[in-house]
Amino acid sequence: MKITILGSGTSTGVPVLGCKCNVCLSEDIKDKRSRPGILLVKNGFNLLIDASQDLRDQLLKNRIERIDGIIITHAHADHIFGLDDTRMLSKKYQKSMDIYCTKRVEKDVRRVYSYVFNNSQEGGGKPKFSFHNISLLKNIGPFSLKLFDYYHGGIKLKGFILDRIVILMDGSYIDMKNYRFIKKYGKIIIINSLRTRPHPTHFSIPESIFLVKSLGFEKAYFVHLSDSLKHEDLLKMVPENIFPTYDGMEIEYE
Numbered sequence: 001m002k003i004t005i006l007g008s009g010t011s012t013g014v015p016v017l018g019c020k021c022n023v024c025l026s027e028d029i030k031d032k033r034s035r036p037g038i039l040l041v042k043n044g045f046n047l048l049i050d051a052s053q054d055l056r057d058q059l060l061k062n063r064i065e066r067i068d069g070i071i072i073t074h075a076h077a078d079h080i081f082g083l084d085d086t087r088m089l090s091k092k093y094q095k096s097m098d099i100y101c102t103k104r105v106e107k108d109v110r111r112v113y114s115y116v117f118n119n120s121q122e123g124g125g126k127p128k129f130s131f132h133n134i135s136l137l138k139n140i141g142p143f144s145l146k147l148f149d150y151y152h153g154g155i156k157l158k159g160f161i162l163d164r165i166v167i168l169m170d171g172s173y174i175d176m177k178n179y180r181f182i183k184k185y186g187k188i189i190i191i192n193s194l195r196t197r198p199h200p201t202h203f204s205i206p207e208s209i210f211l212v213k214s215l216g217f218e219k220a221y222f223v224h225l226s227d228s229l230k231h232e233d234l235l236k237m238v239p240e241n242i243f244p245t246y247d248g249m250e251i252e253y254e
């Protein structure tokens with residue numbers, strides 16, 4: 001299986017508009033963090049996690065011409081505002097886009113994308129979405145699937161274990177029952193790790209390091225990064241088995 005980190009940044013992206021900090025002004029390509037997106041490829045099946053505003057750019061840069069399905073973790077802008085761009089893929093492959101999410105997320109996507117579901121003129125084309133209730137599934141394509149609960153501030157979200165990869169995209173809290181579940185079934189984790197200081201709706205870097213250490217996983221990958229640290233400085237903060245990600249990073253996993 002190959003994992004590509006399409007976007008390593010938080011909702012603002014890095015550089016942040018109007019910000020003149022040393023991270024936003026950095027010329028290191030690894031400090032250019034686009035909004036969240038991860039591609040998992042197994043047996044030729046391209047599974048995308050989240051569709052941010054930067055999706056089009058990410059697909060072009062990484063030369064990805066086909067998406068077989070998209071998991072939407074939640075309906076915030078940095079996770080769904082790229083969904084409209086999938087219309088060109090639906091057109092090319094003559095097929096609606098399979099979207100895997102909870103009923104609650106589906107409801108929010110339908111509200112945000114109301115023009116897709118009403119009878120208005122097609123114009124330049126509308127995306128076509130086929131929703132699948134992720135809570136009922138045991139597999140997506142060749143990936144086995146297990147779900148767990150965690151919190152993004154006050155919002156309860158579903159996290160995913162695909163094969164043995166835990167994906168915890170926008171979390172700030174996980175209870176003991178769900179912690180034990182991911183410890184039992186996971187082997188590696190891709191987890192949000194926003195910044196050095198605490199934050200009300202995301203794990204901070206020290207919190208994510210603590211969580212990963214206690215899980216005892218082989219490897220962990222930090223995503224949803226802000227402009228609090230440069231890539232080279234993040235590397236100095238984390239143990240050897242934790243990898244801060246960057247846009248375009250490829251991970252081989254068997």
Ligand SMILES: [Zn+2]
Pocket residue numbers: 010011036076078079170224
């Ligand atoms: Zn987010």
Ligand SMILES: [Zn+2]
Pocket residue numbers: 015016019020021022023024227
């Ligand atoms: Zn900045």
